[in-house]
Amino acid sequence: MTIIEHFLLVLITTILITLCVNAVKDCQDCGHIKVPYPLSTSPNCGDPNYKIRCNSGTLWFDTINGSSYIITSINPTLQRLVIQPPGLANNTCMSRDFKNEGMWLDTNSPFNITSSNTLILMNCSLEILTMLFNCSSTSICHKYIEEGNAVISKNCGVTSHASKLCCDVKTGGSATSHRIRVREDRCAAYASFPNLDPSLPVSMWQPGVEIEWQLPAEPSCKVAGDCLDVANSRCLPDPVAGGEGKCLCNAGFQWDPVNGKCQDTKCQHGRGCKLRKKSPLIGDIEDDRVEVYERIMNSDSEEDFEATYEAGDEDEDGGISDPEDGEFRIGIKYSSRKSVVIAIRSYTIYRGVNYNII
Numbered sequence: 488m489t490i491i492e493h494f495l496l497v498l499i500t501t502i503l504i505t506l507c508v509n510a511v512k513d514c515q516d517c518g519h520i521k522v523p524y525p526l527s528t529s530p531n532c533g534d535p536n537y538k539i540r541c542n543s544g545t546l547w548f549d550t551i552n553g554s555s556y557i558i559t560s561i562n563p564t565l566q567r568l569v570i571q572p573p574g575l576a577n578n579t580c581m582s583r584d585f586k587n588e589g590m591w592l593d594t595n596s597p598f599n600i601t602s603s604n605t606l607i608l609m610n611c612s613l614e615i616l617t618m619l620f621n622c623s624s625t626s627i628c629h630k631y632i633e634e635g636n637a638v639i640s641k642n643c644g645v646t647s648h649a650s651k652l653c654c655d656v657k658t659g660g661s662a663t664s665h666r667i668r669v670r671e672d673r674c675a676a677y678a679s680f681p682n683l684d685p686s687l688p689v690s691m692w693q694p695g696v697e698i699e700w701q702l703p704a705e706p707s708c709k710v711a712g713d714c715l716d717v718a719n720s721r722c723l724p725d726p727v728a729g730g731e732g733k734c735l736c737n738a739g740f741q742w743d744p745v746n747g748k749c750q751d752t753k754c755q756h757g758r759g760c761k762l763r764k765k766s767p768l769i770g771d772i773e774d775d776r777v778e779v780y781e782r783i784m785n786s787d788s789e790e791d792f793e794a795t796y797e798a799g800d801e802d803e804d805g806g807i808s809d810p811e812d813g814e815f816r817i818g819i820k821y822s823s824r825k826s827v828v829i830a831i832r833s834y835t836i837y838r839g840v841n842y843n844i845i
């Protein structure tokens with residue numbers, strides 16, 4: 488068996504084992520959108536504490552007062568997602584979620600509003616001046632209303648019947664970490680822009696409300712079988728969670744909250760992990776699977792890769808190419824190519840690694 492064949496066999500088994508057994512069950516795609524762990528669209532996938540909703544190919548973020556917002560992007564590596572602000576109700580300078588007093592996140596949920604959003608508050612009452620918001624004539628809210636889109640200018644601008652008072656504020660204070668409030672005696676409408684550079688023309692401002700989530704703890708369990716999806720774990724009472732049953736990782740493994748699996752502590756970050764150059768008996772594959780996979784995914788240079796596998800130049804007839812810039816290419820004619828491709832695709836997407844199938 489050549490080194491390439493050996494490597495492919497290890498790789499394929501690795502991927503299949505990693506996906507089928509090792510991690511907490513990921514949720515099915517929502518239309519074409521990946522639902523990365525720990526986000527959960529149904530009680531039997533992801534972590535149910537991180538509930539979002541999939542409706543005909545669109546992901547929704549539901550808040551406690553009955554408002555729902557479309558999720559426009561998700562970054563599982565940074566534990567952040569962006570939702571679409573509600574916009575204005577027809578022919579008014581009032582947000583669509585005004586009747587629910589705006590966007591309220593459950594303070595007991597793992598989600599909160601990040602400190603990166605700039606809010607533009609419009610149609611405000613004088614009482615807003617008691618808040619630490621910038622409602623001066625130099626506030627960027629004036630630029631937004633005047634140079635923003637036609638609907639905003641028409642509904643909230645100088646020629647409208649809306650209050651001329653507007654303000655801007657950065658989220659993140661205690662007042663805005665779990666809610667963006669709109670009401671009669673404050674402001675009736677809002678817009679939001681994550682990581683805003685206000686010197687840009689308003690047409691380039693990207694609307695959104697950025698939300699972050701806490702890293703998830705180990706999955707809850709009642710009986711041993713509940714932990715089958717988390718390889719190398721056992722259902723034990725967790726002292727930290729008041730004795731509640733959790734799938735706690737076995738000795739030598741550590742909970743990896745980003746990927747939802749028990750990670751071999753000997754092989755974190757792919758450093759110090761060598762692929763054993765033995766014939767790939769199942770036992771060896773088991774031992775090596777995290778190492779091999781992490782090595783490929785984290786390998787940051789061609790030299791690094793070649794040094795470990797000594798396979799860099801031998802792949803002209805279809806093999807593993809070198810991972811460049813975090814990309815991972817596979818070009819094999821293999822009976823299980825399709826399953827490997829699918830496996831790699833779902834794995835790399837939720838890991839935030841780019842992939843490229845040639």
Ligand SMILES: *[C@@H]1O[C@H](CO)[C@@H](O)[C@H](O)[C@H]1NC(C)=O
Binds near residue numbers: 577
């Ligand atoms: C708002 O306007 C759109 C388009 O004019 C219309 O389809 C929609 O039904 C209106 N919504 C409400 C709540 O009046």
Ligand SMILES: *[C@@H]1O[C@H](CO)[C@@H](O)[C@H](O)[C@H]1NC(C)=O
Binds near residue numbers: 551552586587588591
């Ligand atoms: C929104 O929910 C919070 C918490 O349950 C509640 O205090 C508030 O009154 C609600 N607002 C509306 C408009 O229902």
Ligand SMILES: *[C@@H]1O[C@H](CO)[C@@H](O)[C@H](O)[C@H]1NC(C)=O
Binds near residue numbers: 621623625626627
């Ligand atoms: C309000 O915002 C403008 C523009 O960013 C800034 O120049 C001004 O100093 C701010 N005023 C207050 C009171 O924070």
Ligand SMILES: *[C@@H]1O[C@H](CO)[C@@H](O)[C@H](O)[C@H]1NC(C)=O
Binds near residue numbers: 610672675
């Ligand atoms: C501005 O907000 C108030 C509620 O605070 C509302 O009654 C009024 O209709 C809004 N103005 C416009 C133009 O929508």
Ligand SMILES: *[C@@H]1O[C@H](CO)[C@@H](O)[C@H](O)[C@H]1NC(C)=O
Binds near residue numbers: 598599600659664700
């Ligand atoms: C929001 O969530 C992040 C991530 O869990 C956490 O670090 C931060 O302290 C939270 N902020 C607030 C105000 O709760």
